[in-house]
Amino acid sequence: SQGGRLVELGGLVIRYGAIAAVQGVDLAIDAGEAVAIVGPNGAGKTSLLSAIAGVARPSAGSIRIAGKPLAGIALSDVVREGVALVPEGRNIFGSLTVMENLRLGTTPRRDASVPADIDRVFADFPILGERRDQPAGQLSGGEQQMLAIARAMLSRPRLLMLDEPSLGLAPNIVDKVYDILRQIRGQGVSLLLVEQNAARAFALADRACVMSRGVFTLTGTPAEIERHEAFDAAYFGVA
């Protein structure tokens, strides 16, 4: 694609003691591309995102961001390389205000345009502006998910990863979250999305991977995967 390759995983293995959570995964994501990973609990999806975020250390294999190996890079520098993760459960600090949570997203930055970017967050997410001085714990689940996404975007990522962004949210709120993700992708940001809700993720993704027991068992366009006889739609919660 025009923007070139952003992420490249080669033979990635992640072990926790005797447990091999990820057992040899290859994946390439181009700039501006959206990739969905679906699969049952315990498949290794969260571990994969953690490794790309620099949190989980690979036991074998390689991770490159824009051609640069991730091995040995400090966590804060992974963010500076343009990688942001919205983890499952969102990691919102409930006793801090909305504004304080947003400011945490800007800590890796050294540029002067942070205030302008925060103003833009409040333009894009008016509810966060209205509640900027309230404890984030008082926000609804959907508002907290918006806050987590807005906070991640304040690090100006080239790759935004989201772990179960629709979990626990009402369908109309999930619509809103996915509208936002579509806008973000439209700005040229790559997305890597882990979802139980395959139908939602597939509607957005350019490519999808089904992960099971630490490996990708199917990869292709969402349409190819949905057509595949091995793709058990009921299991993955397509509704």
Ligand code: ATP
């Ligand atoms: P889920 O949707 O349940 O989070 P997942 O596909 O994201 O599942 P992982 O969370 O990556 O899968 O877990 C993969 C395997 O690794 C599981 O067997 C899990 O128990 C194990 N595991 C994950 N994190 C750790 C850890 N920190 N220590 C030990 N085992 C772990």
